[in-house]
Amino acid sequence: MSPKTILILGAGPRVGWSIGKKFAAEGYSVAVASRKPDSKAAEADNFLPLSVDLTKPESVKDAFKQTKEKLGVPSVVIYNAATLTFPPDFSDPFSVGADAFIADTAVNAVGAFAAIQESVAGFKSLDAATPKVFIATGNILPFNPVPLCVTLGAGKAALAHFIDVGTKAYAEKGYRFYFASQVTKDGNTVDFPELSGEAHGNVYWELVGEKEQGPWDVRFVGDGKRWVG
DSSP states (O other): OOOOOEEESSOOTTTHHHHHHHHHTTTTTEEEEEOOOOOOHHHHTTTEEEEEEETTTHHHHHHHHHHHHHTOSSEEEEOOOOOOOOOTTOOOGGGSHHHHHHHHIIIIIHHHHHHHHHHHHHHTTTTTSSSSEEEEEESSSTSOGGGGGGGHHHHHHHHHHHHHHHHHGGGGTEEEEEEEEEEESSSOOOOOGGHHHHHHHHHHHHHHHSSSOSEEEEOOOOOBOOOOO
């Protein structure tokens, strides 16, 4: 089996870091990439910190290159980045400037597209026994739009589309793709303070451990249990 390596793009102190700790505890080498990584915290947890600008595909490519050189080809890739610009007029979601929409989409969708490209390229070099999994941290905005979150929802909708395409295009190769979202017990959007890093880590680990591609739209609640509508 190939070395077990996970690359987390958009590794913040809550969700991204919790995922890293879970996978490290399970024997994975962990690379955490963000615009300004916390090198001291990474050193304390034995993570590889990487600086990445997710709006630039060449920077995403470099993060994969560094991960491969220092830890091995990432067999698990997490896209945990997201950004949102609220409209200046809350009664008019399309009052958001076009420049803001472009900037948000660069992170929410273009960076994710580049990450999937690099993931697939790396998966091709791994042996058959190694799980090859791409997980996007999602939300339910593609399925239940919130007008104030128009830039984020549009990017997440594109990302959900990429994940769906991945399940169809690479099923025979055994590459797996998931769009994983924490929801409330009623299946609604979770407020940011309620996001559970631990639940994300546990659910993502369970997904990697599955033998076959299941439903790509995965929803779970704060205790890590799967949500069933």
